[in-house]
Amino acid sequence: xxxxxxxxxxCPAWAVATARQEDASLADMPVAIVERGPRGLVVFAASAxxxxxxxxxxxxxxxxxxxxxxxxxxxRDPAAEACAFESVARATEPITxxxxxxxxxxxxxxxxxxxxxxxxxxxxxARVLETITALGVSDVRVGIADGVFAARLATRRAExxxxxxxxxxxxxxxxxxxxxxxxxxxxxxxxPWPVVVLRGLMGDSAGDALTSLLxxxxxxxxxxxxxxxxxxxxxxxxxxxxxxHRVAAGLDELTAAPTPPPPDLVETCELDPPATRVDEVAFVxxxxxxxxxxxxxxxxxxxxxxxxxAETEHGERHSRCWRHEGGLTAxxxxxxxxxxxxxxxxxxxxxADPVTAGxxxxxxxxxxxxxxTGRQLGLWGGDAAAVDRAERVLARLQGMLGHDAVVTxxxxxxxxxxxxxxxxxxxxxxxxxxxxxxxxxxxxVPGPAPARVYEVPVPAExxxxxxxxxxxxxxxxxxxxxxxxxxxxxxxxxxxxVAWAGPWAHDLRWWDRITRRRRVLWQVVVTCEREEQVACxxxxxxxHAAVEAVYD
Amino acid sequence: MASAPPSRHLPRRDDAARARLAAVANRTxxxxxxxxxxxxxxxxxxxxxPGAALTRGTVVRVxxxxxxxxxxxxFALAAAATQAGEWVGAVDLAGTLGAExxxxxxxxxxxxxxxxxxxxxxxxWATVVAALLDGVGLVLAELPRHARVGDARRLAARARExxxxxxxxxxxxxxxxxxxxLHLVAEGGPWSGLEPGAGLLASRALQLRVEGRGAAxxxxxxxxxxxx
Numbered sequence: 001x002x003x004x005x006x007x008x009x010x011c012p013a014w015a016v017a018t019a020r021q022e023d024a025s026l027a028d029m030p031v032a033i034v035e036r037g038p039r040g041l042v043v044f045a046a047s048a049x050x051x052x053x054x055x056x057x058x059x060x061x062x063x064x065x066x067x068x069x070x071x072x073x074x075x076r077d078p079a080a081e082a083c084a085f086e087s088v089a090r091a092t093e094p095i096t097x098x099x100x101x102x103x104x105x106x107x108x109x110x111x112x113x114x115x116x117x118x119x120x121x122x123x124x125x126a127r128v129l130e131t132i133t134a135l136g137v138s139d140v141r142v143g144i145a146d147g148v149f150a151a152r153l154a155t156r157r158a159e160x161x162x163x164x165x166x167x168x169x170x171x172x173x174x175x176x177x178x179x180x181x182x183x184x185x186x187x188x189x190x191x192p193w194p195v196v197v198l199r200g201l202m203g204d205s206a207g208d209a210l211t212s213l214l215x216x217x218x219x220x221x222x223x224x225x226x227x228x229x230x231x232x233x234x235x236x237x238x239x240x241x242x243x244x245h246r247v248a249a250g251l252d253e254l255t256a257a258p259t260p261p262p263p264d265l266v267e268t269c270e271l272d273p274p275a276t277r278v279d280e281v282a283f284v285x286x287x288x289x290x291x292x293x294x295x296x297x298x299x300x301x302x303x304x305x306x307x308x309x310a311e312t313e314h315g316e317r318h319s320r321c322w323r324h325e326g327g328l329t330a331x332x333x334x335x336x337x338x339x340x341x342x343x344x345x346x347x348x349x350x351x352a353d354p355v356t357a358g359x360x361x362x363x364x365x366x367x368x369x370x371x372x373t374g375r376q377l378g379l380w381g382g383d384a385a386a387v388d389r390a391e392r393v394l395a396r397l398q399g400m401l402g403h404d405a406v407v408t409x410x411x412x413x414x415x416x417x418x419x420x421x422x423x424x425x426x427x428x429x430x431x432x433x434x435x436x437x438x439x440x441x442x443x444x445v446p447g448p449a450p451a452r453v454y455e456v457p458v459p460a461e462x463x464x465x466x467x468x469x470x471x472x473x474x475x476x477x478x479x480x481x482x483x484x485x486x487x488x489x490x491x492x493x494x495x496x497x498v499a500w501a502g503p504w505a506h507d508l509r510w511w512d513r514i515t516r517r518r519r520v521l522w523q524v525v526v527t528c529e530r531e532e533q534v535a536c537x538x539x540x541x542x543x544h545a546a547v548e549a550v551y552d
Numbered sequence: 553m554a555s556a557p558p559s560r561h562l563p564r565r566d567d568a569a570r571a572r573l574a575a576v577a578n579r580t581x582x583x584x585x586x587x588x589x590x591x592x593x594x595x596x597x598x599x600x601x602p603g604a605a606l607t608r609g610t611v612v613r614v615x616x617x618x619x620x621x622x623x624x625x626x627f628a629l630a631a632a633a634t635q636a637g638e639w640v641g642a643v644d645l646a647g648t649l650g651a652e653x654x655x656x657x658x659x660x661x662x663x664x665x666x667x668x669x670x671x672x673x674x675x676x677w678a679t680v681v682a683a684l685l686d687g688v689g690l691v692l693a694e695l696p697r698h699a700r701v702g703d704a705r706r707l708a709a710r711a712r713e714x715x716x717x718x719x720x721x722x723x724x725x726x727x728x729x730x731x732x733x734l735h736l737v738a739e740g741g742p743w744s745g746l747e748p749g750a751g752l753l754a755s756r757a758l759q760l761r762v763e764g765r766g767a768a769x770x771x772x773x774x775x776x777x778x779x780x
Contacts, residue, residue, distance in 0.1 A: 386689070390639040393687025394665055397680060405668050409651030409661050421651040426665055447745070447753040449652035451623035481749060491617040499746040501753070523753055525743045532740040534619030535753055549650065551743075551753065552616075552623040 003147030003252035005121075005183065007111045009128060010141045010155035011088065014105030015045040017138060018084045019074045030068050034061055035076045038431035044076050078104060082339030083346060089320065091131050095124075100305065100321045104339070106155075108148050108323070115144075125178035133176050140176035146186035148323075149201075149247045153193060154179045187250035191223030198222070198244045206240055213237075222248040265299075266365040267292040274313050274358025278342045281359060285337040286330075288364050293330045296369060303328055305368035308340045313357035318344055321367055331427070337364065394426045403427075415444045415506055416521065417453045417537065417549045443506060445521060450537060450549035457546030460487030462497075462522065462538055472520045472540060476505030485526050485538065489547040492529035499525040503540070517541065521548070591690070591717060593632040597625075600762045600774045601734070606632065608689075609712040612719045613728050616738030621758045623649070624657065625738050625776075626721050630692055631658030633717070638689030642666045643681060645674070645694045645723060669696075678703040681718070685710045690717040695726035704730030734764040741775070 011017065015033040020026045030050035034041040041061040053068035065071055081104035089107060092099050096114045101107050111124060118124045125142045132140045143154025158179035181189045195214045199207035219225045225233075226249035234242040246252065267288045275281045296303050306328060309319040322328075322336045341362075344355050398406050407423040410430050414420040424430050462470045464480035472478050486494040503520035510516055519541035526534050535551040590605035598604035606612060606629065614629070616622030630640045635658060642649060644666050655661055665688075667680055677696050684691045685707065708730055711718040720728045739761060745754025758776040 386637070386639060390641075390663075390665070390687045393641075393683050397667055397683055400676070400683075401667065401669070401673055401680070405670075405673075406665055407668060408665050409654070411652055411655055411661070417650060417652060423651075423666070430662060448755065449650055449656050451621075451627060451650045451653040452618075452648045453650040453652075455647045489618060491619065499743070499748055499751070501746055501749070501751060523746065525746050525753070528619075532617065532620060533743050533756075534740075535743050535746070535756070536619065550619050551756075552619055552621060 003150075003186075003250070005111045005115070005144065005146055006108050006148050006151040007114075007121075007124065007128065007142065007144045008102075008106065008108045008148065008151035008155050009088070009092070009132065010143070010152070011085075011105045011132075011137055012139050012141060013045045013047060014085065015076055015081055016047045018077070018081045018104075020047075021084060022080065023074075026072060026074070029072045030055070030070060031072050031074060032064055032068075033076050034064075034073050038433055041073075041075075078335075079339055079342055081105065082336075083343045086320075086340075086343035087135060088132055088137065091135055092128065095128060095131065098321070100323045101336075102148075102152075102323055106152065108151060111144060121180045122178075125180055129176040129178055142176065142178040143181070144178075145181035145189060146183065146250060147247070147252060150181060150186040150190055150250060153190065153197060154181050187226070190248060190250050191221060191226065193222045194220060195222060195225055195248070198225075198248060201240075201244055201247060210237065210241060210244060226250070265292070265295060265369075266363060267295075268361065268363045270361050271359055274360045276345065276358040278338065278345055281341050281362060282334075282338050284362060285341065286334040288362065289330045289333040289337060292364050292366065293328070293333065296366065301366075301369045303366040303369045305366070306333060306336075307365045307367050308337050309361075309363040309365065310341065310344060310359050311361040311363075312355055313360055316355065316357075318355065323368075333364075337362075398426060413439055413441050415441055416539070417445060417450050418455060420444075420449075421453070443504065445504070445523070445537065447523070448551065451552040452550040454489070454548060454550075457539060457548045458487050458489040460485060460489070460538060460545045460547045462524075462540060462545040469543070469545070470522075470540070471543075472503050472505070476503060476520060478503050478520075482522060482524060482538075485524060485536075485547075487547045489536065489550055490526060490528055490534055491532070495526035495528035495534065497524050498527050498533070589715060591633050591636050591638065593629065594635075596774065596776050597628050597760075598632075600760060600772050600776075602764070602766075606690075606717050607733060608715040608717055610717060610733035611708050611711060611728075611730065612717060612734045612736065613732040614719060614721050614736045614738070617740070620740035621738035621756070621760075622721060624653065624758070625736055625760070626692055626719055627654045627657035627659060629717075629719055630654065630664065630690060633690035634658070634660040634663050636689075639663045639665070639687070640690045640692060641684035641688040642692040643677070643684070643694055644668050645671075645677075645696060678707060681707055682710050685714050685716045685718060688716065690719060692719045692721060695720055695722045695728060697723075697726050699726060699729055701729045704728060732764070733766070734762065737761040737763075 016031050019031055019033060030053060031047040032043045032050050032055050033045045035044040039060060043055060043057055043059045043064050045057065046055040050068055050071055055064045055068050055071065061073065085104045089099055089101060092107065096109045098109050099107055100109060111121060115121050115124045118127050121144045125144055128142050129140055141155040141158040143151045143158055145151040145154045158177040195211050199211050201207060214225060225245060228245065230242065230245060233245040269284050269288055271281065271284065305321060305323040307319055307321045309317065311317050320340050394406050404425050406426040408426060408430065410422045410424055410432055411420060412422045412433055462482050463484040464470050465483040470478055470480055470482045482497045482500050484494065485497055500522055502522035505520050508517040519539050522538045524536060524538055526536065528534055536547050537549040539546050539548045589608045590603060591608060592605045593601055612629065614622050614626045633640050640659065640663065642664065647668055649666060651661060654664060669677060669680060674696050681691060681693045707718060722728060739759040741757045741759045743753060743756045745751050760774050760776050762772045
């Protein structure tokens with residue numbers, strides 16, 4: 001049996017729409033939403049004017065600003081997006097009860113019932129478009145195809161020119177578009193797409209690895225990939241690859257039919273006193289998510305769709321279904337629950353069934369569980385056991401000392417040693433820079449890396465032969481040579497400089513009057529009290545010297 | 553805790569079968585004595601260590617004046633552990649461990665979590681180190697000023713029980729109050745490459761002294777040419 005016929009609704013640049021809703025002054029400005037990624041701030045979404053000026057997704061902030069001078073940059077706020085998208089989800093509810101949120105800006109639902117009721121897929125698509133545009137959403141795309149994956153791709157092919165009369169959005173009477181792929185034609189529709197679209201099906205790094213491997217093997221389109229025999233794909237690419245293969249062939253993502261989960265998997269928590277603010281419930285939500293996934297894992301199951309339900313003091317019941325490709329993790333689930341609660345508790349004015357009182361009950365029910373094909377422990381407890389053990393301990397330490405107290409290091413670009421290391425709290429993505437992306441850093445301190453890098457440099461005095469502080473001119477030249485270094489970082493507190501290099505002038509952020517810094521670095525070797533040699537890096541800024549790092 | 557928490561990644565529907573499997577695994581497991589289980593250390597540093605390895609479940613003291621190379625030495629030990637597939641946890645009291653130098657020494661940074669213990673949480677030092685000993689194969693701990701004898705004894709016992717290596721790295725005014733199986737002292741050495749007003753720091757010939765108990769009782773001295 002083929003996959004369930006599904007309608008996907010996509011609001012392109014939903015992030016932009018949200019930002020404009022929050023700040024009306026942005027309405028006629030070119031806007032770009034930026035997100036912090038491994039390469040710094042990159043464009044996540046851009047408004048139509050900005051796109052016309054050449055601002056595209058993935059562009060770095062500096063390039064985006066260069067292409068469009070009056071561009072306004074807004075940092076992404078996924079919680080606000082989810083909150084605003086709740087109105088769209090509610091408007092869809094009269095059409096179907098089975099709305100599934102994928103992420104802010106995208107929702108899906110099976111069309112079997114509603115399509116027959118409204119008289120066919122085309123009529124249903126028109127109806128959905130009409131409903132959503134009535135809310136004042138400026139751009140809506142609707143796609144109907146066999147399966148969620150195909151439907152989501154169909155939205156991308158829904159061109160506004162096809163159904164709206166004018167090309168420009170301001171004068172168009174229909175600010176949306178739809179694309180219906182005929183039943184059974186989904187494999188044909190999918191075949192020409194590049195394999196990169198499979199990337200979202202699994203985690204970012206796994207998706208990147210698979211798609212880049214497929215391209216290197218010469219399989220550039222989904223059609224090429226789907227033509228391979230399924231057993232070979234499973235043998236070569238593992239379970240993730242097999243799943244991607246099924247999806248590429250237009251088959252259902254799940255090999256076994258999803259079983260309705262046993263009712264005892266529902267996790268419930270009563271809130272007493274009733275909660276009226278999100279932060280009161282968020283903690284409970286995290287705990288519920290952890291408990292639910294723990295119990296599913298103990299049964300060897302993982303879950304890709306969860307219904308979030310809440311009850312209020314006045315007996316109102318709200319529920320919403322969230323789906324995540326590639327299985328929900330506890331952190332991802334807790335974030336989605338938080339978004340949903342935020343939407344219910346803050347978005348109450350304009351709706352038919354508002355939340356009028358505090359929440360008294362929160363319930364998480366897994367809607368679609370599949371066998372977990374995750375990790376297998378070694379017979380004697382191998383690598384996976386070590387990872388498990390370490391993860392548990394680090395999470396405990398974070399609970400004890402705070403989120404930021406447990407970190408791992410990522411080596412990034414920069415000039416001084418302290419700038420080259422980024423400390424990432426444990427559990428957050430490390431976003432390691434790709435080697436090919438590494439930009440050259442002219443003026444970077446060369447040579448071996450120092451083993452001690454002081455975040456707060458240790459004050460020091462760098463003196464010349466006559467006992468005066470070593471001065472550096474505005475051109476970065478020193479008339480006298482350093483002869484003596486005094487600092488608490490040295491054993492004995494001071495020593496004679498026997499060798500040095502520098503000064504290396506660093507003019508940082510010279511384009512900004514307020515945050516601009518000028519400083520010079522000296523690399524020195526000092527002989528201390530017991531004739532031992534200590535090498536260190538001394539910075540001089542504004543006439544004050546400090547030891548930045550010691551080669552220990 | 554009443555019972556062991558269920559594994560998060562493996563179904564435990566048939567405890568009986570698992571128990572039988574564990575019994576078989578126990579019987580067929582290669583026989584190793586605790587002191588024979590070790591973390592191999594490669595290169596010139598390994599030649600200075602008894603058996604070219606660190607024994608699991610022991611305490612290793614790394615000493616040296618500031619700038620003498622003690623931190624690099626500790627990173628070299630951490631690198632040996634991560635290269636053996638172990639996790640290494642570090643306790644950093646002042647936020648001064650140079651991650652780039654650790655990476656250059658061969659430490660796999662994604663398996664090198666660092667716990668930053670500010671001065672406000674310093675009294676939890678022993679608890680944190682004990683927790684890390686539970687979770688990772690080697691703990692690199694900077695010593696706070698007031699490390700107690702009782703703590704030292706408890707941590708040594710915990711390391712022995714868990715089969716983890718505890719590397720203590722004294723800071724300015726702190727000494728390890730317990731004893732250690734192995735004592736590495738970095739004695740500094742001349743730097744090469746940098747001259748008055750010319751050149752760049754290139755490398756140093758690090759002088760090293762190793763002493764300890766048992767097989768390590770004979771004091772060994774050696775040089776360790778290294779960059780940084």
